[in-house]
Amino acid sequence: MFWLLVLVMAGILVTYVLTFAILTLARGGDLTAVLTGSGTRVGDLWLMQGLQALFVFCLPPLLLCRIGWENTASWLSWRRARELDLLVAAFSMVAALPLINVLVAWNESWQLPACLSGVEAWMQQQEQAAAQVTDRMLGETSPTGLLLNFVVIALLAGLGEEMLFRGTLQRLLAEAFSPRRRRAGLAVSRGSVVGAIWLTAFLFSAIHLQFYGLVPRMLLGAWLGYLLWWTGSLWVPVLAHALNNAVSLSFGMAANRGWLSQESVDSLGLGGSWWLCVVSVLALAGCVCYFGRSRRQLP
Numbered sequence: 001m002f003w004l005l006v007l008v009m010a011g012i013l014v015t016y017v018l019t020f021a022i023l024t025l026a027r028g029g030d031l032t033a034v035l036t037g038s039g040t041r042v043g044d045l046w047l048m049q050g051l052q053a054l055f056v057f058c059l060p061p062l063l064l065c066r067i068g069w070e071n072t073a074s075w076l077s078w079r080r081a082r083e084l085d086l087l088v089a090a091f092s093m094v095a096a097l098p099l100i101n102v103l104v105a106w107n108e109s110w111q112l113p114a115c116l117s118g119v120e121a122w123m124q125q126q127e128q129a130a131a132q133v134t135d136r137m138l139g140e141t142s143p144t145g146l147l148l149n150f151v152v153i154a155l156l157a158g159l160g161e162e163m164l165f166r167g168t169l170q171r172l173l174a175e176a177f178s179p180r181r182r183r184a185g186l187a188v189s190r191g192s193v194v195g196a197i198w199l200t201a202f203l204f205s206a207i208h209l210q211f212y213g214l215v216p217r218m219l220l221g222a223w224l225g226y227l228l229w230w231t232g233s234l235w236v237p238v239l240a241h242a243l244n245n246a247v248s249l250s251f252g253m254a255a256n257r258g259w260l261s262q263e264s265v266d267s268l269g270l271g272g273s274w275w276l277c278v279v280s281v282l283a284l285a286g287c288v289c290y291f292g293r294s295r296r297q298l299p
Contacts, residue, residue: 057160098269
């Protein structure tokens with residue numbers, strides 16, 4: 001855990017230094033503008049996001065394996081996933097959309113007590129800053145821009161965040177919760193895995209600093225954690241995470257092009273379409289039943 005924290009902090013530092021150096025050498029870019037998403041080119045945002053995915057999310061787990069003399073494929077659960085597991089995981093991400101909309105609307109309605117007004121104002125500022133960055137990137141509708149958005153936002157983010165959170169942090173926490181079993185060379189207990197899944201999901205959500213989406217993102221992180229536990233392959237949550245980002249990205253870019261309204265997407269499962277939320281819950285329950293059964297069939 002100590003070395004993981006050191007490597008992540010070093011990755012953050014390297015990301016900022018490289019971004020500042022590249023932008024300064026290229027055209028005197030303003031790093032502050034890149035971080036806030038205002039007054040900067042979308043290419044600067046792609047650069048920042050790409051370097052972050054590489055140095056903060058992808059490299060620390062790989063380097064940690066070298067430090068601990070661990071087999072990378074075994075440690076990160078890079079075993080081949082079954083095709084049906086991948087299909088069901090992908091289906092679950094699409095089926096969850098109405099339920100996620102309901103949870104987002106509920107989470108956004110939260111209000112802190114008056115004594116925490118300063119904290120609430122800071123949270124709103126973080127939301128606005130994140131929205132500015134996202135809007136700038138989604139506003140790019142050229143073929144090259146669409147491709148880079150999918151690579152950076154969907155593929156790199158899906159792979160890197162799953163390597164760090166589910167592949168590494170979740171495993172470390174599960175072992176930390178079962179120290180005696182770990183020292184005896186036994187598999188960690190079921191309770192330790194469940195606790196690690198939910199704590200990792202909370203940290204995964206909190207680190208985004210988007211507090212009005214804290215609960216939906218935490219539940220998404222927990223689902224990804226269970227997918228790894230149920231299937232034994234990191235590629236399943238990687239696919240699910242990348243698909244979730246890609247679907248959100250597609251809807252956002254379609255709204256920017258005028259093909260559909262963002263309100264129509266965000267309202268799925270709400271108001272008159274409340275029944276879609278019921279369908280969503282039933283579909284996810286079916287996915288849970290499938291993975292629960294298939295997990296017992298694993299060798």
